[in-house]
Amino acid sequence: MNSELYGTLVFELSRKGRRGCAVPATEAAAGAVHRALPESLLRKEAPDMPMVDEPSAVRHYTNMSTNNFGVDTGFYPLGSCTMKYNPKINEALASSPEIAGLHPFQPAATVRGALEAYYLLQSFLSEIGGMAEFSLNPYAGAHGELTGLMVIRAYHAERGDFGRTKVIVPDSAHGTNPASAAVAGLQIVETRSMPDGTVDLDDLRSKLDESVAAVMLTNPNTTGMFERRIPEIAEAVHAAGALLYYDGANLNPMLGVARPGDMGFDVMHINLHKTFSTPHGGGGPGAGPVGVRAGLEKYLPNPRVVKHLDGSFGVISDSDSALGRVTFWLGNYTVLRRALAYILTLGADGLMHVGPFATLAANYVMNSLNDLYKQPIPGPCKHEFVFDGLLDKSTGVTTLHVAKRLLDMGFHAPTIYFPLLFHESLMVEPTETESKETLDAFIAAMRKIAEEATSRHEQLKQAPLCTPMSHPDETEAATHPKLKWKDLT
Amino acid sequence: MEKILYLPTHEYIRIEGTKGYIGISEYAAKQLGNIVYIDMPEPDDEVSAGEEFGAIESVKAASDLYSPVSGTVVAVNEALVDEPGLVGKDPMAQWIIEVEMDNLDELDGLLTPEAYAELCAHETH
Numbered sequence: 001m002n003s004e005l006y007g008t009l010v011f012e013l014s015r016k017g018r019r020g021c022a023v024p025a026t027e028a029a030a031g032a033v034h035r036a037l038p039e040s041l042l043r044k045e046a047p048d049m050p051m052v053d054e055p056s057a058v059r060h061y062t063n064m065s066t067n068n069f070g071v072d073t074g075f076y077p078l079g080s081c082t083m084k085y086n087p088k089i090n091e092a093l094a095s096s097p098e099i100a101g102l103h104p105f106q107p108a109a110t111v112r113g114a115l116e117a118y119y120l121l122q123s124f125l126s127e128i129g130g131m132a133e134f135s136l137n138p139y140a141g142a143h144g145e146l147t148g149l150m151v152i153r154a155y156h157a158e159r160g161d162f163g164r165t166k167v168i169v170p171d172s173a174h175g176t177n178p179a180s181a182a183v184a185g186l187q188i189v190e191t192r193s194m195p196d197g198t199v200d201l202d203d204l205r206s207k208l209d210e211s212v213a214a215v216m217l218t219n220p221n222t223t224g225m226f227e228r229r230i231p232e233i234a235e236a237v238h239a240a241g242a243l244l245y246y247d248g249a250n251l252n253p254m255l256g257v258a259r260p261g262d263m264g265f266d267v268m269h270i271n272l273h274k275t276f277s278t279p280h281g282g283g284g285p286g287a288g289p290v291g292v293r294a295g296l297e298k299y300l301p302n303p304r305v306v307k308h309l310d311g312s313f314g315v316i317s318d319s320d321s322a323l324g325r326v327t328f329w330l331g332n333y334t335v336l337r338r339a340l341a342y343i344l345t346l347g348a349d350g351l352m353h354v355g356p357f358a359t360l361a362a363n364y365v366m367n368s369l370n371d372l373y374k375q376p377i378p379g380p381c382k383h384e385f386v387f388d389g390l391l392d393k394s395t396g397v398t399t400l401h402v403a404k405r406l407l408d409m410g411f412h413a414p415t416i417y418f419p420l421l422f423h424e425s426l427m428v429e430p431t432e433t434e435s436k437e438t439l440d441a442f443i444a445a446m447r448k449i450a451e452e453a454t455s456r457h458e459q460l461k462q463a464p465l466c467t468p469m470s471h472p473d474e475t476e477a478a479t480h481p482k483l484k485w486k487d488l489t
Numbered sequence: 490m491e492k493i494l495y496l497p498t499h500e501y502i503r504i505e506g507t508k509g510y511i512g513i514s515e516y517a518a519k520q521l522g523n524i525v526y527i528d529m530p531e532p533d534d535e536v537s538a539g540e541e542f543g544a545i546e547s548v549k550a551a552s553d554l555y556s557p558v559s560g561t562v563v564a565v566n567e568a569l570v571d572e573p574g575l576v577g578k579d580p581m582a583q584w585i586i587e588v589e590m591d592n593l594d595e596l597d598g599l600l601t602p603e604a605y606a607e608l609c610a611h612e613t614h
Binding site: 474478 | 520523524525526546548549550552573574612
């Protein structure tokens, strides 16, 4: 893109007085506004908006949109993020006027179908998670985590057990776990991982006592390993009087195969944008439903959708929930409808194929590369795996260089430098939605990079050369961010 | 004589009498990469041996900072507020906090430079 002609910012294209179209004079209307508003609320000067002609504006935004990389443009093997394809049928259904045009103030009698769909998703998620009930209210995965921890606090508080102020998280946990615990007003205690990335049960046991409210786990964990000792872990946690929390970030390989509820988890959340193919929304809208086992239902927030004895559906806002509300309405409804569309499109049989195919894809890629990249944990893995950089580290080519070079080859980079268990972590999650040809092309690219690391490592370290931006100064950007376009000049 | 001891979590303490200067090791600085932010306590805050007293953030990761000893913060390295990257350039000179130590016996549990070097060698495999 010729950024001088089309502009990196629309403000740079602006020329005073330029217009996209001629607008009729609006003396009368403007006069009316002037009379209707008090003097103190009227602008004295025109806002500093960009002034461009229509073709320049269209070219600017069209060119800008091609700088995007998403699952619709290329392979996106970002570990721990489940960047699966988002089927277009979800979008078509969610944007239909019958759904997109709903208003939260509509009387329940006029939205029976919408409430039934909502109830259906509550039931499906409960069945998939092995939980008694789900709340679809939370607006995001992190919001679901916070809600789940608030449920746990409410449970302990109602029993008069006010001494439980700690949450135990593994050192491999997603950053949201300790963050949510801190926001919920709980203290974080870290538990160690074994060399294979799973929980060190002895270390966990030594930290369990009457001050622990909950233990948060992801299963499979962030190294892509299934916690085989989960029954023992659950027993130890419950024996100490604490609850076991399931971070649903890695639910994808478990879908229809194993249920957190059956493993002994008490509370869980699900990231619909991961496992259930709703968009990773660049900040929203999102959805992070939270589920609980039998006996904890009353701690879920309001409002919720219930099925009456006559088969009709209604919204309840005044149940004796200990939490009250965590959202104003029922949640991000159109996101929920995308997840429901996904479940209904695949059906029970289809859902049961998701995990095995995601696991097969991850193991295929891992075993096609582990002669060149260091695999720190013996396989097989579940839906994702971690490499600890290149096997041959003598060339000075790091995980960062590998990730940058992949951008030149048309792939999104894997997750890098997470989990923190290894210095050169490079975490790959292919998901079940990729063809063998795509996986083979990624494998070929990774093998080529390993070869380049030996034959031309100085050039490799300059990558990427084919992207709109090559090497931003990350330190400068983090320490002295320029947040206004005027700061650039 | 100047004495430097380490924690397995890569903090060092340089001891001068009952004063200790706490920072991160050269190995830790190298692993973190460019440092963008350091969360420091305030003078007169109490720190406890083995407990976190702040956090350090680089372009790669954020890590908690643990105190090797218990005591009271006498001063923080003000230069790091505007230029946290100084730690990466010379971590041994750019201590993060200065502490008046409560109990010199706590030093017995820390790693000698030799033991710490061995730990780092093991970590890099």
